[in-house]
Amino acid sequence: MLLSIDRVLQLLIEDKTLDKIAELADCTVDDVKHVLEESRHLLQKHEKDHARKKIILKKHRDDSAEGTEEVAREIFEGAELSAVPLGSVLTIYIDGASRGNPGPSGIGIVILDSDDRQVGKVSARIGFGTNNTAEYQALIRALRIAIYFETKRLKIRTDSELIVKQIDGSYSVKNEAIKKLYATAIGLMKQIPHCRIEHVTRSLNDKADYLAKKATDPYP
Numbered sequence: 001m002l003l004s005i006d007r008v009l010q011l012l013i014e015d016k017t018l019d020k021i022a023e024l025a026d027c028t029v030d031d032v033k034h035v036l037e038e039s040r041h042l043l044q045k046h047e048k049d050h051a052r053k054k055i056i057l058k059k060h061r062d063d064s065a066e067g068t069e070e071v072a073r074e075i076f077e078g079a080e081l082s083a084v085p086l087g088s089v090l091t092i093y094i095d096g097a098s099r100g101n102p103g104p105s106g107i108g109i110v111i112l113d114s115d116d117r118q119v120g121k122v123s124a125r126i127g128f129g130t131n132n133t134a135e136y137q138a139l140i141r142a143l144r145i146a147i148y149f150e151t152k153r154l155k156i157r158t159d160s161e162l163i164v165k166q167i168d169g170s171y172s173v174k175n176e177a178i179k180k181l182y183a184t185a186i187g188l189m190k191q192i193p194h195c196r197i198e199h200v201t202r203s204l205n206d207k208a209d210y211l212a213k214k215a216t217d218p219y220p
Contacts, residue, residue: 018032076122077124078124081119085113087151088114089152090111090146092142093110093112093157094156094157096108096133098130098131104216106125106134107122107215109138120145122141123215124215125216132178135160138212140184140188151192153193157200158205164197
């Protein structure tokens, strides 16, 4: 019998012992262990390569484009990412916080894949501003991250009813500073094939809320 990785794994699935597999393949148990070790190395290499492809900072042909390495590093400031899937479906929870309103501001972002597994988070200090500007900055950062990973279908969730109502047109945007952020957000949303923003209760947005508030903590 040919001793291959596929065959060994199949026999293991059938609850065959290593001794039985060696007997069927007319080889030693050490040979079977060697094949299993080889398969383990292949899987580890695949996982590392796969994850590395997901989070690599891509270089674009147009050095003036937003996707340059410098801008990409800005997008991922304060981010911790695992294997964010390319060209997939993402759900992103966002929140913004301001210590003083206006005051030192931060954003919190939690990224989930199509199976609702957390694949990334962001906690970043963004300067001085209000709660509303911080909320919009969180939205913009989330959209840029989604565009970077070529997301095909995106669901943004926030506990800011104001942002949801302004984005869907129910509320007008009167504040001049917010108008610029609103226009940026709308432009980014148009770059994603399917994108919608939903309102959730604060209790369902607790992780993003924590990350946003954490980013406003005074530096040691």
